[in-house]
Amino acid sequence: MRITKLTEKWILQTAEILYKEFADIDAWPDMDSAIQEVQESLSDNRLSLIAVDGDTVTGWVGGIPTYGGRVWELHPLVVARKYQGQGIGRLLVLELEKRAKELGGLTLWLGSDDEKYQTSISGIDLYPDVWQHMRDIRNIKNHPYEFYQKLGFVIVGLMPDANGFGKPDIYLAKRILG
């Protein structure tokens, strides 16, 4: 398994993973939208890395510079179903972190939606005690926020109802250590 920069020849395979893994929430409703997302990650200022096993793309992570390059948004991250749970997601995030640091980044952050009622902060009205709900969050059905916590990310905020009532977005950030 190697981590390498995404190039033109891997676009279709990468888009297929994105399309399939997010099919249940309709984030990329068809292959065209998935291909467009992957193509956009090839913009000059961005980072776009894939995990490759032989000739097969197994995962993808993208990074977008914000705040003058001091803060990098991780978007998106996906590992193909049959390769999940083998440490590929961790490898991709750590490599993104390393490269963002080399480019002057201090922080990596992301929003991780809860559209499928996977945590204790979904399906309910979070107002007015938003912070208390955030502090007491529990993972009910394998929401990936815990994956990020294992890599050193901390929950820094949330957006109630980001994806409809009771479907928040969870914000996580990590100081980049290189």
Ligand SMILES: CC(C)(COP(=O)(O)OP(=O)(O)OC[C@H]1O[C@@H](n2cnc3c(N)ncnc32)[C@H](O)[C@@H]1OP(=O)(O)O)[C@@H](O)C(=O)NCCC(=O)NCCS
């Ligand atoms: C979330 C995702 C990227 C994780 O990638 P992965 O390669 O399966 O994860 P890894 O094998 O590197 O896991 C690293 C650690 O996180 C844990 N972990 C992984 N997914 C987890 C989850 N959903 N909930 C809790 N812990 C999780 C693993 O058990 C492992 O723990 P360990 O170090 O104690 O053994 C992958 O499952 C995925 O692509 N899911 C679908 C798309 C998605 O949700 N993307 C993220 C959107 S924000």
